[in-house]
Amino acid sequence: MTNSVLLPLGSKLSQQLLLSVAEQIKLPLIQIARQAELGSLGLTTDLRQIRTLADNGLKLIDSYALGLQLANQHSYELAPEAVSVSSILYEADQQLRELARLYNVSLELNIHGRYEPVMAHRQGLQAAIIGLASALIEALPAQNKGQQTTLQLATHRCRYGIVAGVYANIPTLSSDTLKRGRKLYGMSRQPLVEVSHTSAAGIFVADAIFRAMKLKLHVSRHHRLYGLGVVLQPSSQLALV
Amino acid sequence: MTKQRRILLVEPDSIIGTALKTALEGAGFKVTHVLTAQEAVIEADAKTPDLVILELQLVSHSGIEFLCEFRSYSDWDQIPVVIYSSVPPTEFGASREGIAMELGVVKYLYKATASLSDLIGVVKERFSNSTKLDTYAAAKK
Numbered sequence: 001m002t003n004s005v006l007l008p009l010g011s012k013l014s015q016q017l018l019l020s021v022a023e024q025i026k027l028p029l030i031q032i033a034r035q036a037e038l039g040s041l042g043l044t045t046d047l048r049q050i051r052t053l054a055d056n057g058l059k060l061i062d063s064y065a066l067g068l069q070l071a072n073q074h075s076y077e078l079a080p081e082a083v084s085v086s087s088i089l090y091e092a093d094q095q096l097r098e099l100a101r102l103y104n105v106s107l108e109l110n111i112h113g114r115y116e117p118v119m120a121h122r123q124g125l126q127a128a129i130i131g132l133a134s135a136l137i138e139a140l141p142a143q144n145k146g147q148q149t150t151l152q153l154a155t156h157r158c159r160y161g162i163v164a165g166v167y168a169n170i171p172t173l174s175s176d177t178l179k180r181g182r183k184l185y186g187m188s189r190q191p192l193v194e195v196s197h198t199s200a201a202g203i204f205v206a207d208a209i210f211r212a213m214k215l216k217l218h219v220s221r222h223h224r225l226y227g228l229g230v231v232l233q234p235s236s237q238l239a240l241v
Numbered sequence: 242m243t244k245q246r247r248i249l250l251v252e253p254d255s256i257i258g259t260a261l262k263t264a265l266e267g268a269g270f271k272v273t274h275v276l277t278a279q280e281a282v283i284e285a286d287a288k289t290p291d292l293v294i295l296e297l298q299l300v301s302h303s304g305i306e307f308l309c310e311f312r313s314y315s316d317w318d319q320i321p322v323v324i325y326s327s328v329p330p331t332e333f334g335a336s337r338e339g340i341a342m343e344l345g346v347v348k349y350l351y352k353a354t355a356s357l358s359d360l361i362g363v364v365k366e367r368f369s370n371s372t373k374l375d376t377y378a379a380a381k382k
Contacts, residue, residue: 026327027254030352034260037357043267053256103255142253142276142300189328190298197253197298 016186024201028057052098063127070212082117082235089153110154118232128206135202165229167222249290264357278307297326308344
């Protein structure tokens, strides 16, 4: 069987995701191009910034590829394993620190509390969390109205399981906005116009990865913060140990 | 001593905004960078700019929406606007020139292809020609 049969590459959904990613990837490329050009104008080019922006763009492309691979369950077995949510969030925090600093977003890690491992695809969960968080890091400064923007990578327990998500001190988006965005991405340049000036591809790539993992991204709250999260099921096998 | 020209930069991405501000200030202009349409109106109200540089993709509002609002105030209806956007101009098709004329857009630059030097060039050219009637004012007469 060929890949084209296995992968839903020709499907409307994949095309929409590709268009969304293509639109989004323009942002780091333009940022890099303009930053690099400062040097030719006799001003200082920040090479560290260029590297961070390039890394961010590459992560988005990797997450997109992973989302497609996960969606293709015939050739790429979804392999859930017992995963520590705290370690996933910690790793995401480490990878996003520099981007958050560039956008003057205060990135916090809230993994207090003891939670049992959850069943998830480790790489998929991590890519999705990073995609969500980087989309919000890029979008939030334009909404903060002068206040310091805080983004938390956090976990908490709810009646349906353990929630992992990203939460900000700014009301980000409502369920209706997310629902509308899901219908519009790949067709509109700004499917989440209330939230982001970009195509917010990180959110839709995360959404696709979660769907491939049979999970659903929800608008959610964490204490007094607003954001997006996913409910994960605890690993019952390890809970017995 | 010549007056330092004041530019209002409406750019929702803080990283691109900072690069543009640095480049324009390096070219001798005074730049105020805002991230949203709402901040732009407040800033223009506080200190009238000599020129506006505008991204069309803003949070909550489109740049066109902002321009319509901006032009509705008589104090601001002759301030030249340069669009520096990630929306390709081809998106507007044949209506682009009509929109530009109607809303007083002196130049439309596509971010993916227009460099900082191009932008600075357009701004300098605009100010060097500022004694002439601008396109928008001419169109309105």
